[in-house]
Amino acid sequence: xxxxxxxxxxxxxxxxxxxxxxxxxxxxxxxxxxxxxxxxxxxxxxxxxxxxxxxxxxxxxxxxxxxxxxxxxxxxxxxxxxxxxxxxxxxxxxxxxxxxxxxxxxxxxxxxxxxxxxxxxxxxxxxxxxxxxxxxxxxxxxxxxxxxxxxxxxxxxxxxxxxxxxxxxxxxxxxxxxxxxxxxxxxxxxxxxxxxxxxxxxxxxxxxxxxxxxxxxxxxxxxxxxxxxxxxxxxxxxxxx
Amino acid sequence: xxxxxxxxxxxxxxxxxxxxxxxxxxxxxxxxxxxxxxxxxxxxxxxxxxxxxxxxxxxxxxxxxxxxxxxxxxxxxxxxxxxxxxxxxxxxxxxxxxxxxxxxxxxxxxxxxxxxxxxxxxxxxxxxxxxxxxxxxxxxxxxxxxxxxxxxxxxxxxxxxxxxxxxxxxxxxxxxxxxxxxxxxxxxxxxxxxxxxxxxxxxxxxxxxxxxxxxxxxxxxxxxxxxxx
Amino acid sequence: xxxxxxxxxxxxxxxxxxxxxxxxxxxxxxxxxxxxxxxxxxxxxxxxxxxxxxxxxxxxxxxxxxxxxxxxxxxxxxxxxxxxxxxxxxxxxxxxxxxxxxxxxxxxxxxxxxxxxxxxxxxxxxxxxxxxxxxxxxxxxxxxxxxxxxxxxxxxxxxxxxxxxxxxxxxxxxxxxxxxxxxxxxxxxxxxxxxxxxxxxxxxxxxxxxxxxxxxxxxxxxxxxxxxxxxxxxxxxxxxxxxxxxxxxxxxxxxxxxxxx
Numbered sequence: 001x002x003x004x005x006x007x008x009x010x011x012x013x014x015x016x017x018x019x020x021x022x023x024x025x026x027x028x029x030x031x032x033x034x035x036x037x038x039x040x041x042x043x044x045x046x047x048x049x050x051x052x053x054x055x056x057x058x059x060x061x062x063x064x065x066x067x068x069x070x071x072x073x074x075x076x077x078x079x080x081x082x083x084x085x086x087x088x089x090x091x092x093x094x095x096x097x098x099x100x101x102x103x104x105x106x107x108x109x110x111x112x113x114x115x116x117x118x119x120x121x122x123x124x125x126x127x128x129x130x131x132x133x134x135x136x137x138x139x140x141x142x143x144x145x146x147x148x149x150x151x152x153x154x155x156x157x158x159x160x161x162x163x164x165x166x167x168x169x170x171x172x173x174x175x176x177x178x179x180x181x182x183x184x185x186x187x188x189x190x191x192x193x194x195x196x197x198x199x200x201x202x203x204x205x206x207x208x209x210x211x212x213x214x215x216x217x218x219x220x221x222x223x224x225x226x227x228x229x230x231x232x233x234x235x236x237x238x239x240x241x
Numbered sequence: 242x243x244x245x246x247x248x249x250x251x252x253x254x255x256x257x258x259x260x261x262x263x264x265x266x267x268x269x270x271x272x273x274x275x276x277x278x279x280x281x282x283x284x285x286x287x288x289x290x291x292x293x294x295x296x297x298x299x300x301x302x303x304x305x306x307x308x309x310x311x312x313x314x315x316x317x318x319x320x321x322x323x324x325x326x327x328x329x330x331x332x333x334x335x336x337x338x339x340x341x342x343x344x345x346x347x348x349x350x351x352x353x354x355x356x357x358x359x360x361x362x363x364x365x366x367x368x369x370x371x372x373x374x375x376x377x378x379x380x381x382x383x384x385x386x387x388x389x390x391x392x393x394x395x396x397x398x399x400x401x402x403x404x405x406x407x408x409x410x411x412x413x414x415x416x417x418x419x420x421x422x423x424x425x426x427x428x429x430x431x432x433x434x435x436x437x438x439x440x441x442x443x444x445x446x447x448x449x450x451x452x453x454x455x456x457x458x459x460x461x462x463x464x465x466x467x468x469x470x
Numbered sequence: 471x472x473x474x475x476x477x478x479x480x481x482x483x484x485x486x487x488x489x490x491x492x493x494x495x496x497x498x499x500x501x502x503x504x505x506x507x508x509x510x511x512x513x514x515x516x517x518x519x520x521x522x523x524x525x526x527x528x529x530x531x532x533x534x535x536x537x538x539x540x541x542x543x544x545x546x547x548x549x550x551x552x553x554x555x556x557x558x559x560x561x562x563x564x565x566x567x568x569x570x571x572x573x574x575x576x577x578x579x580x581x582x583x584x585x586x587x588x589x590x591x592x593x594x595x596x597x598x599x600x601x602x603x604x605x606x607x608x609x610x611x612x613x614x615x616x617x618x619x620x621x622x623x624x625x626x627x628x629x630x631x632x633x634x635x636x637x638x639x640x641x642x643x644x645x646x647x648x649x650x651x652x653x654x655x656x657x658x659x660x661x662x663x664x665x666x667x668x669x670x671x672x673x674x675x676x677x678x679x680x681x682x683x684x685x686x687x688x689x690x691x692x693x694x695x696x697x698x699x700x701x702x703x704x705x706x707x708x709x710x711x712x713x714x715x716x717x718x719x720x721x722x723x724x725x726x727x728x729x730x731x
Binding site: 036050081091092130 | 531534553557560567
């Protein structure tokens with residue numbers, strides 16, 4: 001988290017700078033099947049974040065040494081486009097994107113029935129085209145819609161969502177200013193059917209009670225986003241039906 | 242939460258959806274049973290047949306099964322075998338002994354080379370998903386003419402129609418030969434106009450195959466099809 | 471990954487070419503449907519999305535403040551780069567920039583630079599001390615053929631909507647970037663023995679060499695590139711150059727009507 005305290009993030013009436021209530025998330029739009037070349041794909045607009053994701057596979061895992069005899073490996077590449085942030089990012093992998101790719105892959109491996117595809121690889125390419133705090137969550141949401149769109153069997157979807165703390169107040173779904181000047185950020189990946197967690201990160205300062213409230217907000221938001229995900233997945237099959 | 246009823250309107254389900262059922266069921270394709278619940282694992286149409294709950298998937302890649310007729314592209318040649326790309330996760334292996342010719346060791350390349358297109362059958366799929374192909378059998382051969390198009394494996398049945406009725410109609414209207422591989426590849430041979438009209442029918446299936454009124458519209462389109470006459 | 475070229479595809483493309491036909495029913499000098507959307511990326515100072523058949527390309531413009539080159543103390547700089555990441559298609563692999571992506575970026579860069587559409591002198595902040603660097607990043611998200619034309623179109627369309635973020639750098643007020651010309655690229659691929667405009671994925675897979683032509687407003691050539699294995703005759707080039715004049719005019723109108731500075 002960035003600086004603390006000195007930037008005002010809450011209005012006098014308790015609302016946030018963009019007018020949202022503390023437990024209100026930004027708008028979320030999702031489309032499935034947007035990339036003609038991919039086996040499955042998704043576009044997620046969460047607030048001003050834009051993430052697109054392509055899934056390719058399963059295909060035989062190369063090189064041999066990454067093959068698992070009993071299951072598929074999920075190869076995630078989370079990448080921010082050079083123009084996605086306020087200051088241009090030099091193209092290429094960095095420590096941050098490598099870490100996010102790793103934990104995102106592990107989250108997805110927890111829901112995909114990887115044991116159905118021994119020795120295979122499923123590639124998940126997440127590209128962030130616009131970033132406004134919360135790109136890893138938008139990426140997870142996009143990845144699980146794209147996997148489902150590819151027809152890859154999964155025991156549940158995963159919803160990416162975050163809560164945090166600004167001016168000692170717990171709020172749902174931090175925007176850019178809140179992320180920069182807030183006190184804590186708790187991004188999670190939630191299995192909407194069971195409420196279980198497949199992804200968890202946090203930085204900043206939260207009391208156990210504040211953590212619990214963050215989680216409550218996250219669970220509530222996950223249900224809302226889940227509805228949008230299902231609608232996106234079904235849309236193309238129900239239209240013209 | 243949703244129930245599966247036979248005879249009711251087909252229902253579209255998504256991964257993670259809990260399927261409520263009062264009866265003891267078996268879980269079929271696209272259904273997993275966890276924590277005393279039936280859960281859908283694929284996007285597709287829910288189906289309850291006899292005592293089995295399953296999902297007819299509408300997306301997914303080709304999973305080879307023994308006996309499948311497939312259209313493959315030769316990707317590599319060794320002294321005594323060929324590897325064919327068959328639109329699946331793994332290449333199919335065609336040993337010299339299952340080729341339609343008597344092949345001398347080391348002479349495989351003289352019969353088939355990289356880029357050649359074949360109609361083959363899946364001989365067996367082992368536990369580690371390795372695929373063995375055969376070209377011994379009626380109609381199995383190296384293709385010398387025509388072209389290959391692709392179509393999602395979930396749409397092949399609709400494209401073919403009941404008892405291959407659509408294929409027969411298409412082939413006679415367009416004066417072409419059509420072979421549908423289970424791996425989502427379709428071989429068409431004939432005059433260019435005929436091939437073009439079948440290609441348009443494949444495109445139509447790609448875009449509209451999931452619509453409820455697809456079959457009626459598709460058959461209407463087939464009936465309007467004309468080749469070079 | 472090297473793509474497998476089915477023998478039947480090459481044969482079919484040759485047969486069709488002999489009859490003057492194409493696999494998707496287009497004529498020799500016919501392009502696929504093109505959609506252009508501008509100002510579509512939050513955080514980019516200028517942006518465009520091009521959907522060209524099944525090919526999809528984004529371009530985004532960003533600025534930096536830097537020291538001028540010693541030999542050009544009062545000129546800013548322009549740089550076009552392209553990324554061909556694995557999202558674009560099965561044949562793309564992760565790793566450092568491939569020769570293909572570098573070629574794409576440089577060919578687009580040359581067309582824009584040499585057309586003189588940007589006055590580099592206008593990018594000077596304090597002579598000898600600080601200038602703007604303009605960076606156009608091209609991001610191909612779906613390659614179904616002819617990513618060159620789609621990328622060049624996205625790049626010039628993005629530049630035309632660019633706002634110089636001067637207030638961010640405390641160098642003045644935000645203002646539109648001045649673009650005085652609209653360079654357009656038109657590419658041709660040899661398919662079945664003859665050149666066609668705007669090859670799709672199948673035609674590129676079963677085709678041979680390609681030629682990229684970038685023309686300015688007055689029809690002058692600003693960049694040329696021949697790629698892949700093959701040779702062509704001067705007569706062939708004369709023909710495609712003539713065809714490209716027409717097509718560039720059509721695309722230029724599209725870019726100009728999409729809005730911008």
